Amino acid sequence: QVQLVESGGGLVQAGGSLRLSCGASGRTFINYAMGWFRQAPGKERETVVIISRSGSSTYYADSVKGRFTISRGNAKNTVYLQMNSLKPEDTAVYYCAADDRNTILSVSWRPNYWGQGTQVTVSS
16 A cells, blocks of 8 residues: 655645645555545545656646646655646645556546645635
8 A cells, every 4th residue: 555645735825836745655656646636615526637657648637737737756755736826716625646556647537545635725
């Protein structure tokens, strides 16, 4: 198994930036595709972004394209989500996720490991 711990959430004004981090421990990090989901109050969980094991392939939800960037530091067992030009509608709990199976990078991704989540609040 892999354990995932998110950090970097907080309160920011619209137009601002935040960087989320997700540290992974327990197994070989490069064996996992990594990504982020988010869930706002009263809404379904949304696939935000996914990155492949090597980092060569990514998937971004249309709602975040051009504003969010995912990257992974395999030497540090960490995946990052840089969020720029934040909007109030980005407010949600953001969950880090990992998958050691064959992963299709798409909105239908269903990873098998999850973090506890970190709150991101964007004020208008």
